[in-house]
Amino acid sequence: MTTTGRTEARRAAVRAGLSRGWLETKYSLAEPADVVWYLAFPVIYAVVLLFMRGSTVPGTDFALGAMVLPSLVGMSIAFGGLTGAASTIAVDREDGTLLRAKATPNGMIGYLVGKILMFTLTAAVSLVALVIPAFTVAGDLRLDARTWVLLVLIFVVGMVATVPASVALGSLFKTSAQTGLLFLASTALIIPSGIFYPITALPTWLQWVGQAFPYYWLGLGARSAMLPEAMVVAEIGGSWRTAEMFVVLGIWAVVGMVLAPIVLRRMARRESGSTVAAARERFMAKGY
């Protein structure tokens, strides 16, 4: 096969992957359990914001809910991107989906493209659902053209920074049951992320931990997009640090995109009919 032939075959795989992402999103939105999952966080946030009504950021007359909402937007992007892909990759590995991709010419390309598109679309669904609680605090937010441009930008950069890293992480897990650990770790990382509690009030070493992960930066980015300019004083260094945000997220994106194909290929090389059969037997015997 010539080089142009190979390129054409890969292009066909990317197009097939896009149709895969679209179909999987469609199927997922038809599953009640999945829809509950996509909407659960927005609903929980709505309740949290409801309780925050009337409270103000200490020392100011700025509504606390309006302060927290942008952070929640950032967190939704990071949480969806980091945990979603990892958990489905472990499942797809056990049930033979990955092996099928491997048995198909350029199937892995189609699989990856499909996953990235699906997670982007479903994360967007969760974000759109955040509009509902957002109405309760919209009056205090700064919502103009700049907000929407920045939000779209942060969403795209956030997905690119987290989904490949998540794919790489998911490939490391041996069974789907182990991905529970990832949820736990993600939840733990939210503590020093400045989402629910101002990062400037934390000990310095914990601030550094928080700033190593996308949770903090995506929250910061969303705050810079949605909060009035005056609120910048609550941030580290009294700055939105937009350039630093794109640099840190960019590093995550590059590292993820370099690592994901390597780790995924290494894992997929081990996949064969007998490893899937072994997973099935373990599932039948233990139920997970």
Place this chain on the structure above:
Amino acid sequence: MTDPVPPPSGELALDVRDLRMRYGTKDVLTGVSFTARRGEVVALLGPNGAGKTTTIEILEGFRMRSAGEVTVLGQDPARGDEAWRARLGVVLQSWRDHGRWRVRDLLGYLARFYAPYSTAEVPRPWDVDELIGVVGLAEHADAKILKLSGGQRRRLDVAIGIVGRPELVFLDEPTAGFDPHARREFHDLVHRLADFENTTVLLTTHDLDEAEKLADRILVLDEGTIVADGSAEQLARELTTQAEVRWTADGRRQVHAVAEGDPTDFVRRLLAGDPGVTDLEVRRASLEDTYMALVHRAETAGPGQQDLDGQVTEQTEEVQS
């Protein structure tokens, strides 16, 4: 896309020489050699643990071998590229993958990967609706895959395996867990593949009956090596070396087992030595008897403990008639 496929070694779709596989200190394959011509249906028959799945996974390119030479459609599967992969069909033992997908959606999605590999001789892929009809899933084309019965799901697996019009198809234990009806339907499907599409098929099974029904040629794999290779009749001659001679003398029924070789000599001596022999009967063990003995030994004794003929010693005994 028109550059020629590297010419296969003669008309061989598969050429395996002295294939060896070792996991740690355990030798799973100890020198497997066989070939398959284009269009041939070959069954790899053997008891559980004989190394069938390991062999097929090496040929599929999913497992690295320890030693030996393997050529699959002219390429080494350990270095097979995507263009090579496009000419292969792998029928996986599925479980619950793509359970949410609809039958037609999944086949249509997978078919797209093969379109760039279409050639003048082999137009790829299959028309999806036509293929769904061929495997008898027309009524279920829009069904959720999760909702298919075991037999339907298996036919979908076959459809997925052949959607790219492969030149060579691998089937690993294709009818495990089938009821007789589903098994029959599946056999018809394999026959159709081989007859109309001139597809080479390599399938593994531990069921002699299935191997006899489906395959042009049967390879018996035992303890990591091929112990017999041929049609069912050839196997019967090659593998079944035991025979029983029964006769009546002085009103008593006698039986003598000839463990190895031609029973004629024994009969000649018997008749010469005793003119009172009547009701003489010489019975060669059937292929089924021999294969069952092999399976039984594989299941009871550990590998390499005793040889096949060791169970029967040459002796004459009286039997109740």
